[in-house]
Amino acid sequence: VPRNELELISWIRSRVAHDPNVVVGIGDDTAVLKTQETLLVTVDMLLEGVHFDLAGCTARDVGQKALNVNLSDIAAMAGRPTVAVVAVGMPNGRPETLADDLFAGLLDAAKPFSVTLAGGDTNSSKLGLVVAVTLLGHPTGSGPVRRSGAKPRDVLCVTGRLGYSLAGRHLHFTPRVTEAQRLHENYRLNAMIDLSDGLGQDLFHLTDASGCGALLDAGAIPIQPSPPGWNDDRPPLDHALYDGEDFELLFAMPEPEAQRLLRDQPLRDLGVAITRIGIITGESAVLLRDDHSTRPLLRTGYTHSW
Amino acid sequence: VPRNELELISWIRSRVAHDPNVVVGIGDDTAVLKTQETLLVTVDMLLEGVHFDLAGCTARDVGQKALNVNLSDIAAMAGRPTVAVVAVGMPNGRPETLADDLFAGLLDAAKPFSVTLAGGDTNSSKLGLVVAVTLLGHPTGSGPVRRSGAKPRDVLCVTGRLGYSLAGRHLHFTPRVTEAQRLHENYRLNAMIDLSDGLGQDLFHLTDASGCGALLDAGAIPIQPSPPGWNDDRPPLDHALYDGEDFELLFAMPEPEAQRLLRDQPLRDLGVAITRIGIITGESAVLLRDDHSTRPLLRTGYTHSW
Numbered sequence: 001v002p003r004n005e006l007e008l009i010s011w012i013r014s015r016v017a018h019d020p021n022v023v024v025g026i027g028d029d030t031a032v033l034k035t036q037e038t039l040l041v042t043v044d045m046l047l048e049g050v051h052f053d054l055a056g057c058t059a060r061d062v063g064q065k066a067l068n069v070n071l072s073d074i075a076a077m078a079g080r081p082t083v084a085v086v087a088v089g090m091p092n093g094r095p096e097t098l099a100d101d102l103f104a105g106l107l108d109a110a111k112p113f114s115v116t117l118a119g120g121d122t123n124s125s126k127l128g129l130v131v132a133v134t135l136l137g138h139p140t141g142s143g144p145v146r147r148s149g150a151k152p153r154d155v156l157c158v159t160g161r162l163g164y165s166l167a168g169r170h171l172h173f174t175p176r177v178t179e180a181q182r183l184h185e186n187y188r189l190n191a192m193i194d195l196s197d198g199l200g201q202d203l204f205h206l207t208d209a210s211g212c213g214a215l216l217d218a219g220a221i222p223i224q225p226s227p228p229g230w231n232d233d234r235p236p237l238d239h240a241l242y243d244g245e246d247f248e249l250l251f252a253m254p255e256p257e258a259q260r261l262l263r264d265q266p267l268r269d270l271g272v273a274i275t276r277i278g279i280i281t282g283e284s285a286v287l288l289r290d291d292h293s294t295r296p297l298l299r300t301g302y303t304h305s306w
Numbered sequence: 307v308p309r310n311e312l313e314l315i316s317w318i319r320s321r322v323a324h325d326p327n328v329v330v331g332i333g334d335d336t337a338v339l340k341t342q343e344t345l346l347v348t349v350d351m352l353l354e355g356v357h358f359d360l361a362g363c364t365a366r367d368v369g370q371k372a373l374n375v376n377l378s379d380i381a382a383m384a385g386r387p388t389v390a391v392v393a394v395g396m397p398n399g400r401p402e403t404l405a406d407d408l409f410a411g412l413l414d415a416a417k418p419f420s421v422t423l424a425g426g427d428t429n430s431s432k433l434g435l436v437v438a439v440t441l442l443g444h445p446t447g448s449g450p451v452r453r454s455g456a457k458p459r460d461v462l463c464v465t466g467r468l469g470y471s472l473a474g475r476h477l478h479f480t481p482r483v484t485e486a487q488r489l490h491e492n493y494r495l496n497a498m499i500d501l502s503d504g505l506g507q508d509l510f511h512l513t514d515a516s517g518c519g520a521l522l523d524a525g526a527i528p529i530q531p532s533p534p535g536w537n538d539d540r541p542p543l544d545h546a547l548y549d550g551e552d553f554e555l556l557f558a559m560p561e562p563e564a565q566r567l568l569r570d571q572p573l574r575d576l577g578v579a580i581t582r583i584g585i586i587t588g589e590s591a592v593l594l595r596d597d598h599s600t601r602p603l604l605r606t607g608y609t610h611s612w
Contacts, residue, residue, distance in 0.1 A: 004611035023344070024452060027515065029382035029499060030348040030443070032450050035341055038329070041425060042336040043440055045393035049432035076335035087351035087438040090612040099612070119347060124610040126355035127433030132393045134349055134440035137336070144338050146330060193335060209333065304430040305310035306396040306405070 001096045005122040008090075008099050012117065015107060019116040022083060031119040033083055033136070040137040040144060042073040048091075048128035050304075052171075059098050061171045062131065063105020069196065070135035071113060071175035072247045076194035077144040078184035079137040081177060083118045084110065087132045089125030102131065113177055141184045145251070150191035150210035152282035155258035158222065159272050160248040162199055163239030167227035170245035179267050180249055187261045192251040197302050198244035204299050206250060207286055216278035216297060218290035244302045252280050307402045311428040314396075314405050318423065321413060325422035328389060337424040339389055339442070346443040346450060348379040354397075354434035356610075358477075365404050367477045368437065369411020375502065376441035377419060377481035378553045382500035383450040384490035385443040387483060389424045390416065393438045395431030408437065419483055447490045451557070456497035456516035458588035461564035464528065465578050466554040468505060469545030473533035476551035485573050486555055493567045498557040503608050504550035510605050512556060513592055522584035522603060524596035550608045558586050 002008035013026045024032035046052060046066050054062075067084060074081045086106060090099055099122075110117060115135070159176055176194070183189060193206045199221070207214050223240040253261070262276055281287075288297040308314035319332045330338035352358060352372050360368075373390060380387045392412060396405055405428075416423060421441070465482055482500070489495060499512045505527070513520050529546040559567070568582055587593075594603040 004609050006609060024450065028453050029379040030346040030385065030450070032383070032445070033345045033347060034343060035345045037340060037343075039339045039341045039345065039442075040336040041339060041389070041391055041440075041442070043391045043393045043425065043438070044427045045395060045429055045436070045438060047395045047429055047431050047433055047436065050395070050430055073335040077338070079336065083347070085347055085349045085440060087349045087440075089351060089353045089356070089436065090610070092612045094612070119349065121350045121438075122610060123351055123353055124356055124612045125353050125433070127353055127431075127436065130351070130353065130395065130433065130436050132349070132351060132427075132438035134347075134391060134393075136345075136347070139338070144330065144336070147334050303310050303312060304396070304428060306398045306400070306430045 002099050003096060008122050011100065012103055016117050022116050022118045025118045026120065031085060033118065036138045038139050040074055040077055040079045040139060041134065042070050043132060043134040044069045045130065045132040047130050057171055059101035060105035062129065063102040064109040065171055066131045066133045067106050067109035068173060068175045070133050071109065071177055072194040072196065074135055074137040075175050075177040075180040076192055076249065078140055078180045078192065079144060080140050080181065081113050081115050081135055081137040083116050083136045085118055085134050086120040089123045089127060089130035091125045091128050140181050145184055145189045145192040147191055147193050147206045147209035150206060150212055150252035150280045152212055152280055153255060154190050154252040154280040155255055155276055156214060156250065156252050156278040156280060157258060157274050157276050158248050158250050159267065159274055161222040161224045162195065162246045162248060163236060163243050164224045164227055164230065165243050165245040167230060173247045175247060176249045179270060179272055182266055186266060188253055188257045190252045190254065192249055195246040195248045195250055196244060198242045199250065200241035200297060200300055202250060203286060213281040213283040213285045214278055215281050216288045218288050220275060220277045222273065222275045242300055308405050309402060314428050317406065318409055322423050328422050328424045331424045337391060339424065342444045344445050346380055346383055346385045346445060347440065348376050349438060349440040350375045351436065351438040353436050363477055365407035366411035368435065369408040370415040371477055372437045372439045373412050373415035374479060374481045376439050377415065377483055378500040378502065380441055380443040381481050381483040381486040382498055382555065384446055384486045384498065385450060386446050386487065387419050387421050387441055387443040389422050389442045391424055391440050392426040395429045395433060395436035397431045397434050446487050451490055451495045451498040453497055453499050453512050453515035456512060456518055456558035456586045458518055458586055459561060460496050460558035460586040461561055461582055462520060462556065462558055462584040462586060463564060463580050463582050464554050464556050465573065465580055467528040467530045468501065468552045468554060469542060469549050470530045470533055470536065471549050471551040473536060479553045481553060482555050485576060485578055488572055492572060494559055494563045496558045496560065498555055501552040501554045501556055502550060504548045505556065506547035506603060506606055508556060509592060519587040519589040519591045520584055521587055522594045524594050526581060526583045528579065528581045548606055
């Protein structure tokens with residue numbers, strides 16, 4: 001069981017499959033990669049006590065999530081993930097399998113998307129477990145789908161169902177990599193983002209970037225069923241808007257394209273429904289309409305502050 | 307003064323200069339970059355309490371170092387750095403300028419090498435300050451200089467002087483990016499590594515990767531003068547071998563090339579001497595020779611364990 005950086009690096013190297021595009025992988029000063037002309041890059045850090053608590057999940061869960069949140073970002077651009085590098089801070093005095101479990105989780109998450117772990121940095125930590133994954137990828141089809149391309153009268157859609165992620169999906173979710181590529185290949189997507197902070201915040205990221213507004217249809221938002229035993233006073237819609245960590249896709253597309261897509265339901269074989277939840281408007285406001293009223297959407301969700 | 311992730315991202319965006327190779331920078335789900343066919347990638351994480359202590363340095367120092375250690379890795383491949391992405395964990399209850407200072411330091415270090423900050427991830431931290439920088443770059447000249455190309459009878463050289471980094475250079479050093487490119491452009495380098503863990507460990511990384519050994523000439527190793535007021539019982543040579551964080555270059559090259567290089571001293575205008583410190587051998591042992599004896603070099607240096 002690796003307990004220092006040299007042992008850990010050797011343990012990981014023995015578990016990484018050959019990738020012809022990784023000219024130099026783990027074990028030199030930098031990785032050397034063959035890449036296409038356009039590269040996608042994203043990074044996410046998970047910190048013990050903020051993003052996870054090892055009383056409530058395993059190190060393997062943490063490793064999986066650390067890569068999956070990055071895969072979700074690549075998905076949001078309709079990209080194809082290729083290579084990851086990982087920096088970790090390993091705390092002392094923990095179960096001796098902590099490092100193996102963490103990296104086993106990273107490799108679990110890498111496998112379905114053929115992502116190669118090409119390098120990293122291993123440190124001891126006096127601060128609890130920290131893992132930062134940087135993921136590279138390439139665009140697919142006509143190029144990266146940005147947040148900024150939404151146009152007035154575009155239809156807003158989401159994959160899957162939103163809310164109640166803390167019941168478990170925040171740790172165990174399928175990053176929508178395959179789904180995003182399939183959508184981008186077959187339909188014209190004007191803008192896309194993954195829902196990590198919650199629809200009530202990420203929709204603003206999309207409309208701000210696009211210089212437009214939106215009108216959400218409250219009754220249309222697909223909400224996860226309230227988990228068994230879950231009991232609180234918040235309306236289910238609030239969970240769907242503000243819980244965050246749904247890791248579903250929110251995207252905007254021209255009306256005729258949306259009609260075709262909603263009729264096709266092209267992700268049905270993956271068990272993923274696509275739902276129309278509103279439209280993009282030329283105003284700057286983001287509004288929520290239900291049977292009784294139309295009111296500004298409260299802009300909130302998880303924001304890190306210090 | 308930014309105190310949450312949205313304010314911080316906006317503060318940073320306003321300070322990043324335009325880079326034509328950064329198609330999408332800070333503010334989307336991933337960065338989108340124009341790149342060459344061969345890409346260098348490296349990542350390093352600095353953790354409070356392990357790599358630095360904010361009683362003994364500023365957050366700006368930490369930001370500078372966080373990028374400089376990565377620049378040193380790119381230098382070790384004789385690469386040209388291009389783009390960085392940064393993940394941070396920001397602790398609560400600290401001076402309100404902590405985030406500004408950290409990023410000011412990162413931008414300080416980026417500027418001399420025209421590195422663009424293209425994205426990142428900002429988090430609150432219950433674990434103290436954490437910063438992980440991923441740096442991309444391109445090879446120069448005939449390609450990346452690896453650790454693995456040293457050959458028996460190659461001459462081993464180092465830039466600068468080694469030891470006593472804790473007196474200050476561990477925080478304030480010049481990553482040898484320019485130096486490495488100039489050497490690689492004008493001389494045949496068979497293998498290179500940057501001295502981060504100390505010569506007494508990094509030399510083994512180079513010989514292990516190259517499948518060879520080495521004979522070091524103890525009297526030839528250029529040692530930093532002992533800092534004023536510094537008082538300990540360790541011989542200066544031990545400081546040069548084992549302190550680590552020199553961030554100088556160690557490289558191996560054919561004898562005739564080394565003779566030419568040592569005569570030219572091509573880094574003199576940068577104030578950097580190059581010194582011959584030994585040779586590569588066909589044995590697997592790494593030996594240290596002084597006036598009295600030849601003995602195996604103790605393989606040690608800073609190793610993170612947990």
